[in-house]
Amino acid sequence: MKFRLIYPRWKKLDRQTEFHLPPHGPVVFAATLPEGIDVEFVDENVQPLPADDHVDFVGISMMLTSQVKRGWAIADAYRATGIPVICGGIGAMLHAEETAAHADSVFLGETEGRMEQVFADFRNGQLQKVYDFFNDHPLIGSVGPARRSILNRELYNYKGVQMVDLVHASRGCRFNCYPCCVSFLGGRTFRPRPYDKVMEELAGIDNNRLFIVDNSLAQDKAWEMGLFREMIPLKKKWCCHPIENDDDVLDLAAQAGAWYVYQAIIDTSDYIRDRIKRYHDYGIAVEGTILLGMDHQTQDDIKRLIDFLLEVNLDLAEFTVLTPFPHTRTREDMDRENRVLSNDWDDYTTDRVIFKPRHMSVEKLQELYHYAWDTFYRDESQNIKMFKLFKRVIEKEKADQTFRPRRRELTFRRFGRAEAPQG
Numbered sequence: 001m002k003f004r005l006i007y008p009r010w011k012k013l014d015r016q017t018e019f020h021l022p023p024h025g026p027v028v029f030a031a032t033l034p035e036g037i038d039v040e041f042v043d044e045n046v047q048p049l050p051a052d053d054h055v056d057f058v059g060i061s062m063m064l065t066s067q068v069k070r071g072w073a074i075a076d077a078y079r080a081t082g083i084p085v086i087c088g089g090i091g092a093m094l095h096a097e098e099t100a101a102h103a104d105s106v107f108l109g110e111t112e113g114r115m116e117q118v119f120a121d122f123r124n125g126q127l128q129k130v131y132d133f134f135n136d137h138p139l140i141g142s143v144g145p146a147r148r149s150i151l152n153r154e155l156y157n158y159k160g161v162q163m164v165d166l167v168h169a170s171r172g173c174r175f176n177c178y179p180c181c182v183s184f185l186g187g188r189t190f191r192p193r194p195y196d197k198v199m200e201e202l203a204g205i206d207n208n209r210l211f212i213v214d215n216s217l218a219q220d221k222a223w224e225m226g227l228f229r230e231m232i233p234l235k236k237k238w239c240c241h242p243i244e245n246d247d248d249v250l251d252l253a254a255q256a257g258a259w260y261v262y263q264a265i266i267d268t269s270d271y272i273r274d275r276i277k278r279y280h281d282y283g284i285a286v287e288g289t290i291l292l293g294m295d296h297q298t299q300d301d302i303k304r305l306i307d308f309l310l311e312v313n314l315d316l317a318e319f320t321v322l323t324p325f326p327h328t329r330t331r332e333d334m335d336r337e338n339r340v341l342s343n344d345w346d347d348y349t350t351d352r353v354i355f356k357p358r359h360m361s362v363e364k365l366q367e368l369y370h371y372a373w374d375t376f377y378r379d380e381s382q383n384i385k386m387f388k389l390f391k392r393v394i395e396k397e398k399a400d401q402t403f404r405p406r407r408r409e410l411t412f413r414r415f416g417r418a419e420a421p422q423g
């Protein structure tokens with residue numbers, strides 16, 4: 001049976017340098033397919049959809065709200081030719097009812113141990129309209145290595161340099177942050193994978209550079225320290241979401257190959273200043289994720305925040321605008337206060353102001369979004385900052401003799417800064 005798995009395109013952030021990482025959800029899903037399924041993966045962000053429709057069954061994997069309308073359009077087109085479509089992923093879970101109107105079947109939840117039944121139902125002409133495993137999680141130990149062989153790796157590079165591979169060591173999150181839907185999706189349960197399963201997967205990835213995509217590693221100090229201890233011998237280099245703010249943990253993380261972290265920066269407090277300094281003290285770079293438009297922020301606060309990011313020598317910054325995603329506390333509050341300005345999911349790109357800000361006009365917050373990007377990268381462009389980050393990983397790899405130069409990296413080495421991407 002030929003199964004085409006499609007990852008719909010979405011619009012990237014205005015002002016951000018465009019590059020594409022290999023997606024994680026589809027390769028985790030593909031690992032759960034039964035034997036004998038001929039899978040063809042199409043990532044519409046890096047390649048066109050095939051013109052032919054010589055497939056038996058189509059799966060559409062959606063992660064983002066800004067992806068769902070495109071996913072639905074693709075589903076409608078296949079169904080119009082008589083090819084059945086199943087949709088899944090976080091985007092389908094957040095928009096379950098709407099997605100059901102565009103698909104023969106919607107899968108809600110995690111797929112380990114469940115795809116045999118779905119494909120048997122398909123073969124028997126008994127595909128169910130909804131497979132609802134919301135908050136009915138499979139045993140975390142049953143999560144095996146992702147099936148990265150479905151990816152065309154040539155499509156994932158930035159100026160000739162291969163991108164990181166994505167991998168996860170846990171699922172869920174015990175927190176419930178204001179703008180986030182993860183607690184809705186995972187029920188506030190942190191579910192770490194067994195160390196041996198994670199190490200088996202890490203060791204099998206033919207790429208020394210990884211992105212550990214767990215929601216936050218700062219969930220359980222003992223688990224986190226154990227994970228880093230296990231990782232040290234592998235000598236991988238990796239980025240991740242926050243690491244516990246603790247010297248012992250950061251020391252182990254650095255030994256295990258921590259390269260840089262994505263750290264939310266919410267204010268200009270000494271706590272945040274010290275947090276960034278501490279990462280730097282352990283040789284870990286910081287990419288700040290900065291949300292603009294929170295109710296406590298005035299125009300002056302946002303301007304002061306950008307100055308602060310420059311003062312603390314943040315390595316990279318990604319600015320987004322507060323967005324009232326479904327199933328978040330933000331959405332609840334804004335619905336109650338009648339502040340949501342758009343329910344067109346194509347607008348939910350996080351670079352557009354689609355709500356009434358508390359302390360400024362819509363236009364002013366939009367202007368400040370552009371001000372933030374332009375000011376932070378005024379003296380040194382995103383490309384140059386990314387190049388510096390890249391140089392840093394090469395230095396770490398040279399230090400422990402894991403550097404495997406690719407064609408473009410040889411050029412960097414030969415010509416040094418003169419060959420840095422121009423930005």
Ligand code: SF4
Nearest residue numbers: 173175176177180215
């Ligand atoms: S923002 Fe991160 S830490 Fe907070 S609830 Fe979401 S996933 Fe968890």
